[in-house]
Amino acid sequence: MTPSPRRIVSIFAWLVGTVLAIVAGASSATSLVEFTESERYFIESHGPWPPPVVVDPGNRFSGDPRAVELGERLFSDVRLAAVEGMACEFCHRRDRAFTDGLVVGVGRQVLARNTPTLFNLAYNRWFGWDGAADSLWAQSIRPIIAQAEMNADAGIVRRLFETDPIYRTALSGMLEIPVGELGDDAVLALAGKLLAAFQETLVTPRTPFDEFRDALLSADMARAARYPLAAQRGLKLFTGEGQCSLCHFGPSFTNGEFANIGISHMIPNDGVDRGRLAGMRKLKESVFNLTGPFNDDVTRANAVGTRQLRFRHTAFGEFRVPGLRGVAATAPYMHNGSLATLEEVVRHYSELDMDRLHVHGGQILRPLHLSDEQIGDLVAFLESLGATPPGNTSQSGQVIEKQQYDGHAEQ
Amino acid sequence: MTFYRYPIIVLWLLAAPVALAGPETLAIVDVHIHYSHDAWQSLPASEAVSMLRRSNLSKAFVSSSGDDGTLSLLAEAPDFIVPVLRPYRKRGELSTWLNDDTVPDMLRERLKSGVYAGIGEFHAFGDDVELPVVRQVIELAREHGLFLHAHSDADAVRRIFRHDPDALVLWAHAGFEGPGVIAELLARYENLWADLAFRSEHATDGAVDPAWRELFERFPDRFLLGTDTNTPERWYYVEDYAAWCRQWLRDLPEQVRQAIAHGNAERLLATVGR
Amino acid sequence: MKVRPWYVVLSMLVPSVATADDCPRPGEGARQLVSEPYVVSFVAESGVIPVGEHFTIVAGVCRAGMPFVGDVQVSADMPAHGHGMNYRPEVVTLGPGRYRVSGMMFHMPGNWRLVFTLDDETGRHVLATESDVR
Numbered sequence: 153m154t155p156s157p158r159r160i161v162s163i164f165a166w167l168v169g170t171v172l173a174i175v176a177g178a179s180s181a182t183s184l185v186e187f188t189e190s191e192r193y194f195i196e197s198h199g200p201w202p203p204p205v206v207v208d209p210g211n212r213f214s215g216d217p218r219a220v221e222l223g224e225r226l227f228s229d230v231r232l233a234a235v236e237g238m239a240c241e242f243c244h245r246r247d248r249a250f251t252d253g254l255v256v257g258v259g260r261q262v263l264a265r266n267t268p269t270l271f272n273l274a275y276n277r278w279f280g281w282d283g284a285a286d287s288l289w290a291q292s293i294r295p296i297i298a299q300a301e302m303n304a305d306a307g308i309v310r311r312l313f314e315t316d317p318i319y320r321t322a323l324s325g326m327l328e329i330p331v332g333e334l335g336d337d338a339v340l341a342l343a344g345k346l347l348a349a350f351q352e353t354l355v356t357p358r359t360p361f362d363e364f365r366d367a368l369l370s371a372d373m374a375r376a377a378r379y380p381l382a383a384q385r386g387l388k389l390f391t392g393e394g395q396c397s398l399c400h401f402g403p404s405f406t407n408g409e410f411a412n413i414g415i416s417h418m419i420p421n422d423g424v425d426r427g428r429l430a431g432m433r434k435l436k437e438s439v440f441n442l443t444g445p446f447n448d449d450v451t452r453a454n455a456v457g458t459r460q461l462r463f464r465h466t467a468f469g470e471f472r473v474p475g476l477r478g479v480a481a482t483a484p485y486m487h488n489g490s491l492a493t494l495e496e497v498v499r500h501y502s503e504l505d506m507d508r509l510h511v512h513g514g515q516i517l518r519p520l521h522l523s524d525e526q527i528g529d530l531v532a533f534l535e536s537l538g539a540t541p542p543g544n545t546s547q548s549g550q551v552i553e554k555q556q557y558d559g560h561a562e563q
Numbered sequence: 564m565t566f567y568r569y570p571i572i573v574l575w576l577l578a579a580p581v582a583l584a585g586p587e588t589l590a591i592v593d594v595h596i597h598y599s600h601d602a603w604q605s606l607p608a609s610e611a612v613s614m615l616r617r618s619n620l621s622k623a624f625v626s627s628s629g630d631d632g633t634l635s636l637l638a639e640a641p642d643f644i645v646p647v648l649r650p651y652r653k654r655g656e657l658s659t660w661l662n663d664d665t666v667p668d669m670l671r672e673r674l675k676s677g678v679y680a681g682i683g684e685f686h687a688f689g690d691d692v693e694l695p696v697v698r699q700v701i702e703l704a705r706e707h708g709l710f711l712h713a714h715s716d717a718d719a720v721r722r723i724f725r726h727d728p729d730a731l732v733l734w735a736h737a738g739f740e741g742p743g744v745i746a747e748l749l750a751r752y753e754n755l756w757a758d759l760a761f762r763s764e765h766a767t768d769g770a771v772d773p774a775w776r777e778l779f780e781r782f783p784d785r786f787l788l789g790t791d792t793n794t795p796e797r798w799y800y801v802e803d804y805a806a807w808c809r810q811w812l813r814d815l816p817e818q819v820r821q822a823i824a825h826g827n828a829e830r831l832l833a834t835v836g837r
Numbered sequence: 838m839k840v841r842p843w844y845v846v847l848s849m850l851v852p853s854v855a856t857a858d859d860c861p862r863p864g865e866g867a868r869q870l871v872s873e874p875y876v877v878s879f880v881a882e883s884g885v886i887p888v889g890e891h892f893t894i895v896a897g898v899c900r901a902g903m904p905f906v907g908d909v910q911v912s913a914d915m916p917a918h919g920h921g922m923n924y925r926p927e928v929v930t931l932g933p934g935r936y937r938v939s940g941m942m943f944h945m946p947g948n949w950r951l952v953f954t955l956d957d958e959t960g961r962h963v964l965a966t967e968s969d970v971r
Binding site: 193197399401402407408409410457459460461462515 | 888889891918920921922923924925926927939940942944945946947971
């Protein structure tokens with residue numbers, strides 16, 4: 153069959169169109185932002201991901217599958233709280249990247265701080281916005297016994313472990329002495345360590361950023377170019393002029409320390425949130441800190457940060473630098489949930505009030521007065537730290553991908 | 564048991580009055596307070612003064628962005644507040660004031676009231692001091708016999724004294740310099756005082772660091788205390804700061820302790836005729 | 838993470854200095870700070886100085902080629918940013934002139950100044966060096 157001239161013309165037109173489309177596509181696919189040596193250093197520092205599994209030497213149950221299972225059960229167990237219907241997951245909701253989506257947490261009472269996500273905690277040095285705990289297991293005890301939160305006590309926890317056959321049977325195989333004979337603090341430490349063993353398993357998945365980083369490092373430019381240009385430009389600002397990577401450092405995008413970024417730390421009608429300063433005091437006073445009797449690391453090498461902590465006046469009003477993986481799924485932001493969106497967060501940094509930061513010498517934090525386009529770029533980059541493609545901010549993280557997302561901002 | 568109990572009670576009774584007159588009630592002059600517009604919006608003047616008194620301060624040196632904040636506190640407690648004239652009309656001027664040639668006239672106008680003990684706290688680093696506005700501020704302080712509360716590096720302090728060898732300088736935060744540089748400047752300029760606002764490295768858990776102890780004992784009459792309420796939140800820190808100072812001051816000889824807590828501030832005030 | 842060469846020395850950096858045999862050396866790759874008659878040789882126990890993680894330094898300190906007798910303190914700060922470490926290092930004496938410094942932590946990359954303060958009967962001696970830590 154001979155094609156008609158008209159048909160040939162149409163095939164030719166199709167071919168030309170296709171070739172042009174491929175050329176256009178190829179040219180956009182090779183679009184790469186140029187990064188300086190310093191920016192590349194920071195990009196490299198933000199990986200690899202996922203990092204190697206870590207075991208907490210201070211928690212004898214860390215990495216123990218039996219403890220992980222019991223911890224997960226405990227996490228959802230409403231009998232752990234002296235408030236009807238409350239459990240850890242009441243605030244740390246699985247369908248919300250283990251946050252509650254609220255401005256500040258609501259336990260038995262309305263709290264002063266935003267509920268943080270539980271992802272990537274295995275890599276933290278300090279826990280809580282103020283770092284009042286030096287281990288994940290110690291931090292896990294705090295909300296259980298806080299009157300404003302779950303309002304429970306050691307008696308409630310011991311009863312649960314003794315009366316529920318699943319806990320009782322499993323624990324009898326894990327402990328040297330019956331759980332009923334443990335002292336109050338030891339029972340709480342046990343609950344904290346089981347909860348910690350579970351939470352250590354919550355790790356955010358690989359992201360478009362990780363694909364880009366690895367491709368860039370292996371000089372696979374075609375693969376790298378799949379990372380959207382806006383995210384690349386945002387990454388350049390983040391690792392370059394913005395100096396964000398200095399504190400949001402490393403694979404988890406946090407150096408694990410504390411900073412004052414000029415956010416108000418007044419508590420409405422209740423004075424001031426002292427932040428890290430109060431955290432240091434609480435840490436020192438806690439029987440559960442790593443210098444105390446419940447640290448399972450007999451060498452106490454893991455307590456070095458607690459022992460050597462330096463008092464600083466600047467700690468007043470500082471809060472822990474949060475990791476940024478999966479950040480698009482954890483709105484609202486800051487220690488008090490005062491910024492609703494990532495765009496607001498970037499605008500806050502862009503227009504920093506230097507009078508609120510104590511100025512002396514070269515400043516890491518300074519207002520950059522970014523354009524709307526630059527702000528959009530930074531947001532695109534931050535969104536690319538989640539598993540879902542940039543632009544879809546509703547989900548992040550392996551666990552919530554399996555869950556229904558209800559789409560409501562407030563409970 | 565009874566046998567042992569009584570001596571303990573007697574000892575406690577004997578010790579109690581000593582403790583009450585001890586460091587917990589040690590009078591402190593806080594020389595680094597700001598009452599800027601965001602603070603006065605949330606904290607009325609009467610409440611602000613109560614907060615300072617609650618910390619058991621005997622006096623507070625106050626400078627504000629703008630100065631009306633200082634004057635409102637002064638009106639509330641004239642015997643307690645020591646007004647210091649800040650060259651900033653509002654927050655956000657700590658770098659722009661250097662090139663704002665309307666500042667000297669604003670200061671001249673305010674200085675007519677004669678209530679101020681000093682000019683500051685202002686920010687000037689290195690050769691900022693050579694700028695005409697800063698030179699005029701140094702000149703105004705000389706004319707009116709006032710001290711300069713300078714948030715400056717060592718270079719800027721040297722330049723201030725080069726322009727006016729008789730200047731009286733209260734060096735904010737001791738310039739965040741280490742003991743070596745501080746000692747060098749205090750030895751060279753006898754009219755230099757240093758406030759310890761935002762400094763924490765000189766003491767740990769109530770124990771004074773050896774290098775700083777040496778410095779305090781070598782220059783016992785030159786150091787002062789200050790919270791620096793650069794944000795409204797830090798008003799709540801005045802009490803914490805005073806308590807922290809009372810703790811480490813306990814580690815110093817009595818005379819040095821009294822001097823740093825309040826004596827040096829009073830001496831500085833006497834030097835400017837107050 | 839790796840450590841860039843210590844490139845600025847405030848006192849005086851001498852790659853190889855004739856020291857008596859009694860002068861303790863902390864091991865391979867140690868760097869030296871010299872302010873006659875004092876010599877400090879130090880190395881990170883793990884071989885590298887990490888960013889954002891605790892590390893330990895082992896140091897040998899000498900005076901005129903003999904093990905130093907006196908008090909040793911160690912501190913560090915970032916001169917460009919005007920802040921120090923969030924931790925207070927602990928110096929433990931391992932033997933004559935030999936020290937172990939724990940609790941060090943450089944919580945961000947960049948230029949850090951490491952300061953050894955030596956106190957003996959002649960007074961205080963400060964030896965410092967700066968390095969770009971990455």
